[in-house]
Every structure is written in structure tokens, then in C-alpha cells.
Amino acid sequence: MKTRLRARRSRRTPHFAQREAPEPGTRWPSLGLCDVSSDYSARHLSVLEGLEAVRKRPGMYIGSTDSRGLMHCLWEIIDNSVDEALGGHGTEIEVVLHPDDSVEVRDRARGIPVDVEPKTGLTGVEVVFTKLHAGGKFGSGSYSASGGLHGVGASVVNALSERLDVEVDRGGATWAMSFHRGEPGTFDDNGTRSPTAPFHPFEQSSELRKVGRVAKAVTGTRVRYWADPQIFTRGASFQLEDLLNRARQTAFLVPGLAITVSDERGEEPETHRFHFEGGISEFAEHLAVDGPVTDIWRLTGDGRFTETVPVLSDHGAMIPTDVERHCHVDIALRWGTGYDTVMRSFVNIIATPKGGTHQAGFEQGLLKFIRQQVEQNARRLKVGNDKLDKDDVLAGLTAVLTVRLPEPQFEGQTKEVLGTPAVRSIVASVVQKALGERFASTKRDDKAQTALVLEKVVSEMKARISARTHKETQRRKNALETSSLPAKLVDCRSTDVAQSELFIVEGDSALGTAKLARDSEHQALLPIRGKILNVQKASIADMLGNAECASIIQVIGAGSGRSFDLSAARYGKVIIMSDADVDGAHIRTLLLTLFFRYMRPMIEDGRVFAAVPPLHRVVVMNPGSKPNDVIYTYSEKELAGVLATLRKQGKRYQDPIQRYKGLGEMDADQLASTTMDRGHRTLRRVGVADAENAGRVFELLMGNEVAPRKEFIVDSAAALTRDRIDA
Template identity: 80%
Template sequence: MPDSNYSARHLSVLEGLEAVRKRPGMYIGSTDSRGLMHCLWEIIDNSVDEALGGHGSSIEVILHADDSVEVRDSARGIPVDIEPKTGLSGVEVVFTKLHAGGKFGSGSYAASGGLHGVGASVVNALSERLDVEVDRNGKTWAMSFHRGEPGVFADSGEKTPDAPFSPFVSGSELKVVGKVARGVTGTRIRYWADRQIFTKGSAFQTEELLSRARQTAFLVPGLGIDIADDRGDEPTRETFQFDGGISEFVDHLSVDEPVTQTWRLQGSGTFSETVPVLQDSGAMVATELERECAVDIALRWGTGYDTVFKTFVNIIATPKGGTHQAGFEAGLMKFLRAQVEQNARRLKVGSDKLEKDDILAGLTAVLTVRLPEPQFEGQTKEVLGTPAVRAIVASVVATTLSERFASPKRDDKAQSALVLDKIVAEMKSRISARAHKDTQRRKNALESSSLPAKLVDCRSSDVGNSELFIVEGDSALGTAKLARDSEYQALLPIRGKILNVQKASVSDMLSNTECASIIQVIGAGSGRSFDLSVARYGKVIIMSDADVDGAHIRTLLLTLFFRYMPDMILDGRVYAAVPPLHRVIVMNPGSKPNETIYTYSETELNGVLTALKKSNKRYQDPIQRYKGLGEMDADQLASTTMDRRHRTLRRVNVSDAAMAAGVFELLMGNDVAPRKEFIIDGAGLSRDRIDV
């Protein structure tokens, strides 16, 4: 609740904004860092919509050190004249009225990301302070708001949300605070998110901001987006501008070797839509409107089997798809099925039918549609719902691909043939894998003759309760055999460092003994044929030594899981054991037995030793430092690392698969130069510290 007394003239405004403050999740999805970022993009997208309309070519975003954020653009500027229905300036209407703005009612924008007219006012309602400056008509106009209410902050120096605030009583004032050259226009918005609303610890995510800024620059060719982060000791600044549009975007997203060049499919279609339109009299009248939907697609097939598919509506990402994605997939499926049937003899396909996964394997695509007033499911705009878009996108895909496949150019013919060969090979691989899986049945503990001999299996056939420990070396295996609970804990030893599968081919991975053993023991396949439902164990726990080599082995194993069995990680089934580093034996006086304390880091050890000295307790010296799991006896390993009642496990969780893939590629991939830069930047060494 705002802490100022509302004046009567603002009750109608604040009634709406209070609803936002009471139910923020309805408008921004959540009140954690994701909701904070959603608010920021509501403001940025307004500037992007101006750029889409041809107004302004630059946007600057500044993350200030005081946790405020500022967005600047060089567009037309928010209208400053009086809106006749409310008697308020355009600036106040935009920031205090829900469902008000140039996009609501298809007034000034042919196609925009915002359509509900609530973005700016929602951000204002959820901000402790918001300042807006507008360059327009040769002047700079300014206004401030406190949790949605317009008024004046009595700043004594730097702007701060803690400054005394006085709400307007008789009438709002849009102040003139400066002059600009005639023809110079733009908007600057700076706001402090309300800590009464957002959860403690929520913060602007720089990597997410940079990623989406790059994405937006791809989607609006020629638009420059500058991101400055003044938080922390070292301010950073990055600028994104791409003239090639979504073709460059596809090249950026692609990680495998290309089968085809990047193809561009463009077209448009019209449809009729009956929507309620606000009349000058204030009444809503159902009106049939003729809409145009522009479709722009860039795609290419690669040698891999992963699919990277991003969809956008008026440059707003729709991560959960919608009618435009359904139309693309339907059009692509129908067209390529027809092509395969026409070339059935050359391709040797018989009566087998393509499925969606066959076509999408190795495909990198960016799909964008632009249309006025798209229908979304919810304010967060994750799913497009406009029904007519499906048929238009399907038609554009079929028409443009038909032209390319019928092209007499040698290059087009060669690439078209390669695409058909690629998808038919995927179809045959899928059919072969399914036939193989149908003939195999899951082996239980008594029928494990086909499993690796070095597997020490558990007795229980309850998958949900079973655990597979992947242990480093035979010495650790011997101790783990005595420490485990054989009812539900299985052991699989590996010999040192396995193959780096980020660099290796699929055939090299499958021919590697250690990798093949892990895949065979888990029993759910790998790659596209992986089936989580038949995995033999509920948990897979990587148990390696607490040293550099152990960390390297753990990284290699995680790379194997991430690349070939990602569903195990996404389902939360992969864990890393946390063995102790030190054992401290506290010597108690008399007949009282000695006490054993395990520590897991140097910092924790120093804290324990300091506490013991303060308590005048003696401990055995030297402190035992475990160099590996093999140094522990069975009781120690069980109580610290394997016994469910006392152990600590670290769950491997991929919250952002794309970011994780980038990290794995940097650390384990073929490209050495970025890895070298990463090591040099993180080393923190100078030449004079190296003994040469």
C-alpha cells in the first residue's frame, strides 16, 4: 500500500493500480528476479515498438549502482498534450491508467509488442519511484510518481526514492525542466522497483538482459541497443547492432556443422477479425476488421540432432509457441512428406511416414510474425492464440519452399537433396531404434548378465528408491562396497578420466568403454532415443575425489549426461556427492570418547579449529586431509557420503539449458581461443608473480 494519503482526484487512477499491487503475479508472472526483468522489458519494448515503426534507431539501458534502472530512446517521445477524455497529460495517462496507450485500440502502431496498454502503468504501480523525462516540441518535460501516484520528490542531491514526497492535490503538473533543439525527441524513464513487492534477493540479471538485447537487435535490423551495468566495482558496457536480421540470428544460434545454407522464407496473408472497438462515445462496438499478417522465417539444417527453434510475435518472444509455431510445423511437415513421397525410389523409404521429430532434428529456425493486436494467453505473452495465423504461416512455408525445391539453380537443387537425405536418415534411425527397443526388455538384478561385469548392482527393483554411484577407481570401489546399502545402492567404477564427449563424435563416444558402460547400465538409451521412463535408477550420484582431478572427472561425466542424457538432469536425477576434505578428532578428557568432526572446505576447517581453541578443547595434530575416497574406511565413507541419514548431495540442476550449453562448449568444446581468453581473464596472475 502506498504510504501517502491519496487525494480524491486520484482515487480512480489508484483503484486500478492498487489491483496491480495486490495481485502483481497476474501482470508480471512472479515477484522474484523474473518479474523484475519482466517489468524492465515492458519499458524497453515500448522503445523497441517505436523503432519498429521507424522512429528512433538507438536505445540505452543503464543499471545504476543504486539498484534503479534507466531506459533512454531517441523516438518520438510520449505525448505531452492533454488527453480530452481524462483531462490529464499524455504522460500521466500512460503511467497511471490501465488499458491506455497508443497500442490499445490500434491507434498509432500497425504492429507492436504491447497490446493491453498496461505495461508502463504496471511498472509504475510496482515502483517505489519512477521519473520520466520527455523531449518534445523543443522542450524537456518531466514528471515523477510514487507507487503510481503523481507528485513531487523533494530531492536534496542525488535522486532517491527515500526523498520526501508530496502528491498533487488540485491538479497534476507536467513540468518544463529544460529546452532542446527543435526536432530533437526522445524519452528517458528511470525507476526504483518497490521492495515491498519484490522478494528479497531479486535483482536484474545482466546475462539475461544481454541475451535478450542481442536477440532484439537481431529482430530489428539497424537498431542499436546499448547496455551499461554500473553496479559492482567494474562497470561494463555492451552494444548490439545487426543489419542482417534473423539470418544472422540463425547463424548465431547454430552450433553444429551446416547441411544447408540459411534459407529465408518471407510472405504475408490477410484475415478478417471481429473485435470490440472503443468509439468516441465511450461505447465498445463489435467491428469486423481486415488484418494483415507478415511472416519472416530464417532456417537451416545442421549435422546434429538438436532443435533450436525460436518464435516471435512483433519481436516479443513466445517461448511456449502458439498458432504461428503450429502453422510452421504443419506446413513444413505437409510439404516435406510430399517431397519424400515424390522421391521415394531414390530415398528408399517404402511406406514409412515422416514424423515431426525427423524433420526438426538438426534444425535451427527463427520464426517471426507481425500483425496488429495479436491475441495472447495472459499478459506475459508466452503463447500466441490468434487462430488465423496458423493457416497463413503454413501457406507461406509451403509456397516459399516449393519455389526453392523447384529452382533450377544447381546450388538450390543440391541443398534440397541434402535436406531430404537428412530427414529420411533421421526417420530410418528412429524406426531402427524403436524396433530395437521393442525387442529389448529391462533387465532386473537376476538377469543382468548383459550388463558390464564391473557393475555392483543393488537387490531392489524399485527404480524410485534405487541409486547408482559412479565411483572413481577400483580403490574407492572396494571401500564403497563395504559402505553401501546393497538393498538400493549400486556401484559402477570408472577408470580415471572418460572421453571428452563435447569434442568427440557419436561413434567415438559409443566405442569408448567407460561411456558405453554408463549408458548401458542406466538402460535408457542416449541422444534422441533416450527414454527416461525406462531408466534403471532413480538417482545417479557422481562420487569423485575432492581434488582437481576429481572435479575434472565430474565435469566430463556431466558433459556426457548433458549432451546425451539431458532428461536425467532436467528431471533432477543427477547428483554430485560431497565427500569431506578433513577429519578433526576432538580429544575429550577422561573416559569420554573422542568426538569426530568432518569439514568440507578450508574456511570451515579454520572456523572449527578457532572455535575449539576458544573452548580450550584439544584436537589431534596433524589434521587428517583426505586426498581421495580410497583413504577413508567404510564407516567413514558411509557416514559422510553414502548414508542417507547423514550425507550431503548436490543436485545438478539445469535452470537455463542454453546458458549451460554455452558453458560446456566454452570449457569442453573444439574452439580453443575463447577458452584461452577465459583462463587468462580468470587467472588473476601477473608475469612478475611467475617463477621463471
């Protein structure tokens, strides 16, 4: 063994011999070593042999070296503490973002073993933080279903950290060890911990320092590290919002676990605590943004499969061995009135945002079962020969899918895709069996909800088929073709989508004035009669059956819901032009609800606008034969300011001031110059900065639940002033 190490050292020596000898205490830029002695010891070689590859190719282990990779490192450390909680050890985890750009993770679990590991001769702490593919997650002794099954999490974070400190409470004492870019040693801190402090690596043997005493019953681990600026890109930082979302998600997945996140980087430190007892049922309720069609359904089950894995024999050979695995499936789902699908999948509480075999099995089992139910009730549902598509079943579905199994096969260290093949059939079988029991239930609520689910998926299927059938007729027709567009549409002559505008006008009286005020080359008009259907409460069938909603969708010509095709829209802008009063605001809200739920890409692309008609018309009287001036104002505050200025300048104006209560009170010239003329009008672009929060607001203000809306109105009443009331 000594000969082999000596040979390796001699091969590496010329590489360093080409460099100019550094000053004492200088770090090697690539490996983070100090030139403590001229001899490159075997101690350095054994530690850095594996971790050096991590530093050279960090993307293989953490995905990227920007903020996402930085967050991935943090999650690797947090997941180690979470795995302890899953095993029933510890219910508290603390994450602290320090002002010096370091981060600390604390738990009160069993603590990393501090005794010597027989094969390596190193303490458990050093094995965990310096050896790739080493830890308590190989085999079935400590963790039967863990997320960090590759055994590289802590060691990779250590390799990519400029400094890492770990403290362990175990056996009545506090043990500590420090690392510099993966290598154990000591820092000369002088009272304050810093990654730039002088570092002295261990030469021949490591030392796990005993730095304090604790009660024998007290156990836990504290890891604090500083990410290496040589590895991570400039500007990479810990993202608080991502961390909070992950902490909240983990607290949902591990009922009873409390996670506290403290951000001390700002002027005012902030602390967030997450603790949930409802598990994934509460998680699904949190994720849902639309009105409920069903309650939260919980589908659980187990399955076993045999997997052939290579096992290292005593003689050093890899022998294929059949191992029986157990897979537990737990799913919470509910259907809502919307059409968006919200899916979260996890393997041993590790998120798999790109799915995998477990998600494929869920979708397969769900589609197969619902198809069978629809076929059995085809006459009642008036289905005909049409077949359900996967998107029909998933429309409006919110689901949280979790599976737990030992040693899952992930694609890559980032664990975004589950690759274990046998999980697919197990999940599909569990879904079909659990749904079969739900649909066979004789309880009144179960029968009512299962009937609503079938009606919903069938209506989605009919809407998809209808959209496909009418896709060609919904496109812009030129003058030589027949048009199936609504008769009340006053279309424009231009076929240039980018320059065309559709004004949705409230009432026929405003339509008459708008016809005279518009630019007929580029501006089209579609009148609506008063307040349209509140589509947040209504079903898809009711929405499509409503004449006003159907006309708007037909005129825009891009379909609706999942079948909406932005490239097929017939107009570059859609402008909602309603009266400047409470009823006009309500109509605008109803129209925006329609666009948000069924034509959201129009809003996301910035193609939906609200016209801003004036509230007042001030006629300034000029002396002699000079024509009078006209000033338009858009609020009571602006009017007061204009009148004060006129009085100060000694100018007279016609009294009383004309107050527009509706668009119909304007003549064509006034409407054109204030609201429709591209050179003078004011438009408000409707945008969606946060679709999830916007969905919650729409559900709050426009949904079926009255109590939350009443609470919102009562709480907001204090902000309402007399000036804001349209009277």
C-alpha cells in the same frame, strides 16, 4: 459529472474515517497518498480509480511480484522505446541500473506527446502513465505492429513504483513529471532524487513542468523509477544476466538498433552494448550449438485475414466490426548435427516462450512439407511404411520465428502465448511455400543440403522406432531371463539400480585386473578398445553403427537422444576409468562427448563420474620387521610435498618412485584400494552448470570446424607449462 464524483467520494469517506488522522506528510500504506488536506478530492479519485486495481492484483498484469515481475516491469518500459525504433524513430536505447535500486531507460525517439489530449484534458505524458488501456498503440496511426498493444505497460509500472520520474525532450524544451505510486505530484528532493522524499500530490490540475531547453531537433524520453517495496517481495532485484539476454535478443530482432546496458550497482560499473545488422539470421547462428547440416535458411511471406473486433460507436455501444489484418512472417532456421531443438518465437518482437498459434502453424507446415518430401523419396531413403513424427523433423533444428501483425490477441498481459487463430494457417502456408522453393532449387548447394535434411529426419525416425522396438530388451535382465547384452560386459549380481555401478574400462589388460579388484555384487565392467568414435563430428547413423558406442548405449539400457529414459537406466553410477595420461584423458573426453550428446540426463542427474587413479606409489621403508607403509599421490606437486615431508622426518623410501602410466600396471589390491573401493577411492562427478555454454565448448573442441579450435589452442598455449605435459 460533479454530482457523480461527489457521490463516490461520500461512499469512500467512511473507509478512511475509521483510521486515526495521520501526521502531515504521512503516506497512506495501501494507496500511497499524503494527507495534504482533509478533503479527498476528485483529482485523487480519477487517477487512482484504475491503478488501485493494479496494486491490489499485480499478478494479473506482471505475472508475479518476485524478480521475474520486476524484470517484466522493466521490459514494459524498454519495449515502448523499442516500438519507437521499429517505427523508424531512434536507433539508440540506454538502460542504467543505478546504485539506489532504481532503473532508468533513455531513448532518442520522438518523445511522449506533451500536448493536451482532448477527451481527458490531460497531457499525453499523464495519459500514458496514469490511464490503463490508453496510448498510441490503439488504432493504426502511430504503431501498426507493436508488442505493447494492451496499452497498460507504462501505467502498470507507474502504479507499482514507489516513485517514477519521466522527462521528455520535445518542441525545443525538456518537460518533466513525477509520480508516487501512480499519482502525479511533486517531490521535495533537496538536490537528490529519492523515493522517500516528501510528496505533494496535485489537487485540482496537473502540471507538466518545463525544466530546460534543447534544440528543436532533439527529441527523446527518459524514464526512471523505483519499484515499490510494498508490492515486490523481499530480495527481488533486477537480474543483469536476464536483462543482457533480452537486450541481445532485441538487438537481433531489430537490425540497426543499438542497446546499451550499464550496471552501476557494483564496485566496478560494467557496460554492455549490443548492435547487430544481420537480423534473425545472425540470431539463429548465435543460438546454434551444434555443427551445421544446412546453412541459415530464411523463409518470408505475408498473409491477410479478416477479424471481427468490437468497436465503440459514437453512442457508447460496442458494435462487432470486420477488420482486415495483414500478417508478415519472417523465419530463420537451420538443421544441425545434434538432436536438441532450439526454438525462439516472437510477435512484434515480444517473446512468446510458450508458443501460440504462430508456432503451431510453423510446426504444422514444416511437418506436412517434410512428410511429403520423404514420401516422394521413399525408395531412395528406404523408409518403408513408417511415418515421420514432429520430433523427428524438429531434431537438431534451430529456428527463430517472428510474425508482425496489428493488435495481436495474447493470452494475458504477460504475452507469453499468441492466441490469434488466423495466424496459424498463414504461417503454415508461408513455411510450405518457401520450403517448396528451396527444395525445388537447382543450385548445387541447395540440392545437397535438402538431401541431407531428408536423410537426417529419416535417421531420426529410424532411431526412434528402433529405440521403441528394443526398449524392453534393453532393461535389466534377471538370472532366469535370456540376455541380449554384449558378451564382453562383466555384469554385477545386484538388481538394485541405486547401488549398482558400471565401470567403463580402457583396454583388456585393465579389465583383467579390474575383474579381480571389483565388488562383484554391485560393480559391473565394460571394456572398450582404445578411442571411441568422436560423436560430435559423426552422424547419428555412424554413432549407432559404431560397436563401442552401441555397446555403451545398450548396456546402460535407457536409449539415446530424444528417446532417452533416465528411469530405465540399469546402473545408478557410470564411472569412466581411464589411464592417467594424455591418451586416457582423450578417451575420457570422447566418452563424455557421447554422454553429453546422446545421454545428457545422466550427466544432469549427477550419475556420471570419472575415476581418479593415482600417479605415483611411494613405499616408505620402516625399520625392523614392521611392514612398509604405502602412500599414493595424484600429482607431481603432491609427490614433491610428500617426499619433502618424508626427508624432513628422516624416513627412507624406495627409489625410484613407481609411476603408473596405466591401470594395467596396478595389481588387483592396488586398483581396488585406490580406485574401486567405495571407502577409499576418489571420484570426480561430471556436471553441467550451463548446458548451452557446454554445448559450445564441445563443438569448439570436438566439432568439424578446425579454425576456431586452432585459435583456441594458440591462445591457450601461454597457460601451458612443462609440468602439465605428460612425459
